Amino acid sequence: MGMEVSEQNGLLCVELDTGSIFSGYSEYIKDFNDTLAQIQYDLSKKLYQSAETQAQVGIMNSYAKGQSVLYLRDGSIKKFRLPQSDSFGICDNYKSPSFLTSISDKSCYQKFQDLSQVCTSIFNPQQFSSTINFLRGSSTGSTRFSISVSKIYQKNSITGEITQLDSNVPSSTYDAVACSCSNQLLEAHYTLLYTPTSNGYFTANSMSVILVIADSALYDVKYCTQSSIATNQPILVKQIFSFEFLVFQTTSGLYKSGNPGYIKGLPLLASFGSSDGIQQVRTQGLRLYSKNNQGLCFTAASTITDFQTDSVNFGQDLSLSCKVNLNAAQLKSYCQKDYSTLSFQKPNLKIFSQLLSEVKSIGVFGSANPAYQGDWKSIVYDDLSGFQSDITNDQQYDETMSTCNLMAGLEFEVLTSKLGFLEDPQNYVIGVRVTGIYDQWSYNQIDATTAQSFSHFARVKFVEALPEDLLQQNTPTSGLLPKLPYDLFYPLTVQSDAGQGEYIKIQAVLLVAVGSVLALLIL
Numbered sequence: 001m002g003m004e005v006s007e008q009n010g011l012l013c014v015e016l017d018t019g020s021i022f023s024g025y026s027e028y029i030k031d032f033n034d035t036l037a038q039i040q041y042d043l044s045k046k047l048y049q050s051a052e053t054q055a056q057v058g059i060m061n062s063y064a065k066g067q068s069v070l071y072l073r074d075g076s077i078k079k080f081r082l083p084q085s086d087s088f089g090i091c092d093n094y095k096s097p098s099f100l101t102s103i104s105d106k107s108c109y110q111k112f113q114d115l116s117q118v119c120t121s122i123f124n125p126q127q128f129s130s131t132i133n134f135l136r137g138s139s140t141g142s143t144r145f146s147i148s149v150s151k152i153y154q155k156n157s158i159t160g161e162i163t164q165l166d167s168n169v170p171s172s173t174y175d176a177v178a179c180s181c182s183n184q185l186l187e188a189h190y191t192l193l194y195t196p197t198s199n200g201y202f203t204a205n206s207m208s209v210i211l212v213i214a215d216s217a218l219y220d221v222k223y224c225t226q227s228s229i230a231t232n233q234p235i236l237v238k239q240i241f242s243f244e245f246l247v248f249q250t251t252s253g254l255y256k257s258g259n260p261g262y263i264k265g266l267p268l269l270a271s272f273g274s275s276d277g278i279q280q281v282r283t284q285g286l287r288l289y290s291k292n293n294q295g296l297c298f299t300a301a302s303t304i305t306d307f308q309t310d311s312v313n314f315g316q317d318l319s320l321s322c323k324v325n326l327n328a329a330q331l332k333s334y335c336q337k338d339y340s341t342l343s344f345q346k347p348n349l350k351i352f353s354q355l356l357s358e359v360k361s362i363g364v365f366g367s368a369n370p371a372y373q374g375d376w377k378s379i380v381y382d383d384l385s386g387f388q389s390d391i392t393n394d395q396q397y398d399e400t401m402s403t404c405n406l407m408a409g410l411e412f413e414v415l416t417s418k419l420g421f422l423e424d425p426q427n428y429v430i431g432v433r434v435t436g437i438y439d440q441w442s443y444n445q446i447d448a449t450t451a452q453s454f455s456h457f458a459r460v461k462f463v464e465a466l467p468e469d470l471l472q473q474n475t476p477t478s479g480l481l482p483k484l485p486y487d488l489f490y491p492l493t494v495q496s497d498a499g500q501g502e503y504i505k506i507q508a509v510l511l512v513a514v515g516s517v518l519a520l521l522i523l
Contacts (some may be wrong), residue, residue: 001079003281008439010076017036021352027422031477033521039185047129051088052234055073059137060141060142061136061137061143061203062138062142062197062199062202062203063137063201063202063204064099064101064138064200064202065099065100066098066100066101066140067099068096068098068099069097069134069192070134070138070140070142070206071132072133072134072135072144073132077135077140079096080097080134081095082096082097082190082241082243083108083122083241084106084108084241085106085107085108085256086108089108090110090111090236091108091109091110091111091239093303094121097243098247099192099194099202100194101201101244102243102244102282102284102377103241103244104242104244104287104309105189105241105242105307105309106241106242107239107240108238108239108241109124109237109239110122110237110238110239112234112235112237113223113229113230113233113234113235114223114224114229114232114254115174116174116224117179118181119172119173119174119181119184120173120174121302122168122170122171122185123172123185124172124183124185124223125169125183125185125211125213126169126172126250127185128185128188128209128211129149129169129188129209130147130169132146133146133147133394134146134192135204135206136203137201137203137204145204145205147207148206148207148212148449149167149208149209149211150167150169150209151164151210151211152164152165152211152212152213153165153210153211153212153213154183154214154215155214155215156215157214157215157218157455170183172184172185176224177224178218179218179219179220179221179223179224180218180219181214181216181217181219182217183215185211185212185213186207186212186240186241187209187210187211187214187239187240188210188211188242188244189209189241189244190208190209190239190241190243191208191209191243191246192204192206192243192244193206193207193243194245194247194248195247195248196247204250206248207504212240217237220235222343223231223235244282244284246272246281246282247278247279247281247327247370248275248278248280259428260368261365261419261420261425261428262307262365262366262416262428262429263366264314264315265313265314266285266313266314267284267285267286267314268285268286268312268314268362268363268414269284269285269286269362269363269368270282270312270359270361271359271376272325272358272360273360277371277373279361279367279368279371279376280365280370281368285311285312286311286359286362287309287310287311287312288312288318288320288355288458289307289309289350289351290307290309290310290320290351291320291322291323291351292307292322293307296322296324296325297322297323297324297351297456298350299344299345299347302486306438312464314366314427315416315462316462317428317461317462318459319457319459319460320351320458320459321457322351322455322456322457323454323455323456324453324454324455325364325451325452325454326442326451326452326454327443328402328445328449329341329448330342330451331395331397331452331454334346334450335404335406337395337472345385346456347387347388348455352410352456353441353454353476355410355412355434355458356381356384356387356434359379360378360431361376361377362379362416362432363377363381363429364376364377364416365428365429366427375430377429377431379432379433379434380431380432380434381433381434382433382435383435384435384436385407385436386407386436386438387407387436387438395407399427402442402443402444403441403442403443405438405439405440406439406440406441407440408455409433409458410434410435410457410459411434411435411436411437411458411459411461412433412460412461413432413433413434413461413463414460415427415429415430415431415432415433415463415465416430416462416464416465417430417464417465417466417467417518418466418467419467422486426431429484437457441454457467
């Protein structure tokens with residue numbers, strides 16, 4: 001994609017390529033289209049994730065795509081072990097994440113007969129955080145860095161309530177008398193920030209983890225009685241792990257800017273902020289939270305376990321919803337934005353906060369470069385007064401009917417179009433807008449103290465606005481002379497980092513080249 005300028009036989013040659021990112025396959029696959037591209041993508045992804053791709057020779061302070069992430073513990077360098085599910089749902093504790101292959105909230109079940117063997121090992125949160133150092137590259141001589149524990153949540157094993165702890169990671173404790181494991185690890189969510197290098201490799205910059213532990217997990221005494229352990233029926237305990245890669249910094253020219261455009265069905269690229277002008281982009285694209293396993297709305301600080309996420313894919317609409325439980329008095333307060341008596345605030349619910357404050361911009365193209373500001377569109381916010389914390393009259397409560405007219409949802413509208421050659425148009429994003437949607441909630445319980453469920457929602461909507469030339473396109477009649485596409489130079493206008501001088505020179509060279517070809521054909 002883009003232009004390549006070279007000198008051949010004393011002539012200045014300009015090559016313009018505006019094909020799709022998968023256009024290289026078209027020479028080998030007849031009638032190649034987006035559907036075949038998706039099949040190729042899915043197949044290669046499955047093969048890639050199932051293969052062991054550790055390089056024979058490591059790279060100093062850098063990883064190649066697909067190499068196993070390495071770490072140092074107890075004086076020995078090993079592949080970082082992240083439990084992942086086997087074909088039966090049982091945790092395989094010897095699997096390792098491959099560089100740039102994110103693992104999204106995968107659950108598996110630890111299988112054991114003896115609690116003493118697992119409580120201080122695979123259930124110990126320190127084994128997944130403070131006792132390990134990661135390597136910046138796949139060579140054993142690479143520099144090390146320690147993992148940063150960003151948050152620790154503790155789940156009450158009786159009430160299920162979750163509270164946030166300080167950053168000191170506790171060690172798990174085995175109690176044979178009570179047959180319990182205190183501070184047992186339930187979840188570990190990793191984020192690795194990396195820097196692409198000019199030679200095509202990637203340097204690991206930093207690593208952070210969010211941990212979820214149980215205060216005290218109780219088990220049947222037979223799993224702590226040595227005389228009966230051998231005959232015990234194995235018990236299954238669920239754990240959840242994720243490993244995500246985020247771009248920390250990039251170098252100019254590493255990623256292509258402009259075409260190819262998005263392929264329908266592939267993830268929408270999203271930035272969650274920038275550092276020194278570099279967008280922080282998640283390798284999995286934009287994923288949105290909706291509800292927990294009980295269908296309830298949750299906030300980032302109150303519930304992190306058992307949530308549901310959905311991928312936002314280009315050209316595919318998406319609807320999300322969750323519930324809040326309110327009695328009559330709470331509904332009135334909620335409607336009037338008085339959250340003093342409630343355990344949550346509407347703007348802080350994850351279904352809304354991710355769209356209101358976390359996602360900052362969207363990639364214009366499917367190959368948007370994190371280093372080029374012009375490749376990213378900031379989100380426009382329109383009519384969100386219902387999510388502002390100030391007391392305004394935009395939400396109204398009717399005392400007589402016990403109804404509330406409130407902003408209960410958000411619409412994330414992505415406006416798209418096509419550019420490039422008419423024969424092979426490329427999808428791109430024109431802009432993104434977030435708008436509030438009103439709904440009416442009616443309380444209809446006899447007892448005013450009884451909680452009633454009300455639904456919040458968010459929806460992602462793709463709206464395509466095609467250029468007039470595409471809407472009015474007719475099959476052209478053949479002529480004596482070859483007909484060039486009308487928009488031959490159009491892709492050049494979307495190159496965000498090309499200077500005006502370069503742009504004029506390139507157009508001039510192409511015009512001369514095209515004119516020469518036409519002259520030869522006429523002669």
